[in-house]
Structures are given as C-alpha cells and as structure tokens.
C-alpha cells in the first residue's frame with residue numbers, strides 16, 4: 001500500500017474477482033494482466049453495477065482484458081459532515097464539488113499503482129467525444145475517470161489536475177457517471193478479444209473511412225408488408241458490398257446535410273439543404 005492517507009474502500013470489478021486463467025474453459029482470450037485499467041471516481045459507485053455485470057463488459061472483466069476500479073469520492077471528504085460539495089462563491093443556485101476531496105482522491109488513486117494514467121473529467125464544457133478520440137484512448141494503459149455531480153467542479157480541480165475534459169454531447173446530465181460509462185464502453189470494445197468473433201465486424205460504422213453504417217436486415221423476409229431489399233438475398237457478394245457502400249455513403253451525406261441545418265436560424269429539420277452540392 002502506498003504511504004498516502006487513503007481510505008481505500010475500493011469497489012472492484014475485474015482481475016481479483018476472477019478465477020485463474022487455467023480454470024477457465026476457453027483460455028484463448030484470457031489475459032494475465034488487463035490491457036487497460038479504468039479507475040472511476042464517483043459519489044455513486046453503485047450506478048456502475050448493472051453496466052459492468054452484463055454482456056460484453058462482464059465478459060471482458062472475467063477474461064481480464066480490462067479492469068474497472070471504482071472509488072467513492074466521499075471517502076476523501078475530510079470535514080466532519082463528510083461533505084464533498086458546497087455553495088458557490090458569488091452566489092447562484094446549486095452546489096459545487098469541492099477541490100480538496102477530489103484532488104486528493106485522484107492523487108491517492110494514481111499512487112495505488114503505476115502508471116499514473118490519463119485523467120479525464122466528464123463535463124459538458126469539454127471536447128466532444130468521437131470515435132477518433134476513443135481509438136486514441138484505447139491505446140492508453142490506464143484511464144482515470146472523474147465523475148462530477150451538482151453544478152460542476154471547483155475550477156481549481158481542473159487547474160491542479162489538468163485533466164482532459166470530455167463531453168459526450170450538448171445536453172445536461174445529472175452527473176458524469178453515464179458519460180464515464182460511455183467512455184468505458186466505447187474504449188473497451190476496441191481492446192483485442194473483447195468482442196467475440198461474431199461481433200468484431202461491427203466496427204464498420206465510423207470505420208477508417210468515417211462512414212456511417214449501412215442498413216441491416218434479418219428474418220423474417222417480409223414483415224408488415226416491408227420486404228428485405230432483394231440484393232441482400234441474391235447471394236451476389238460483390239453486388240451486396242456495392243449496395244451497402246452506396247447506402248453508407250447516402251446516410252453519411254444525409255447526416256452532414258442535417259448537421260449544418262440547425263446553424264441556420266429557424267430552419268426546420270429535414271428542410272432543403274443550402275444549395276451547395
């Protein structure tokens with residue numbers, strides 16, 4: 001244990017909770033050490049329970065491909081009321097996350113093990129997360145995810161820790177936990193072995209070319225009068241590939257047209273695009 005004054009009541013999902021590789025049936029994708037370690041600092045560690053205990057993330061944790069360590073920020077509250085938030089200087093509504101517990105929590109968690117990791121703070125004023133950024137995050141050995149609540153962080157948290165500020169979109173949530181789950185999910189599925197063979201192809205939306213995905217169909221062939229495009233049942237794989245690519249291009253162009261519309265005052269969604277094409 002490090003010499004930091006750290007209440008380490010860590011909530012853990014990952015390596016230690018798992019049988020040794022030898023006792024697992026299919027050892028092909030069981031790593032001895034996780035390829036990426038996430039440390040989540042939050043006031044609500046239990047929010048991650050369901051998220052981490054089902055499906056792809058559950059399997060990635062069991063196979064030791066990722067590790068997720070949750071830390072309750074309240075463990076670093078120093079004053080007698082176990083307070084981590086306070087009223088904003090200058091007045092105004094709501095509460096602000098205090099600097100001391102948050103800064104000390106991050107430092108203590110970083111000192112638990114090397115490397116210190118890249119610190120990410122979830123905030124709507126951050127840079128918008130996209131697949132390119134996700135790919136870069138997936139090359140890191142360790143990510144420290146800082147989840148705020150209330151009106152936000154005391155600015156000195158940002159000044160002292162110099163985290164990368166991550167937004168998942170322009171809307172206001174009640175806390176950074178859902179954004180942290182978004183980062184964990186998007187990054188983890190890029191770790192080799194996390195997606196099963198039948199899933200690995202699902203990388204084509206936002207793939208290297210930046211195109212959106214094409215439409216998908218499965219049985220039944222006819223549903224409520226809607227049939228599957230004939231090309232997909234033709235068995236002509238060159239034709240199918242061409243059709244899918246054309247659909248992907250069409251969807252991508254459509255998305256770009258829609259993306260510029262809201263910048264035009266009062267323009268309704270779906271109205272004619274500016275005459276540029």
Ligand code: 4HQ
Nearest residue numbers: 122123124148167168172173175
């Ligand atoms: N919040 N993308 C306010 C967000 C958010 C977002 C997180 C709400 C931080 C203090 N975070 N708390 N959108 O809305 O990342």
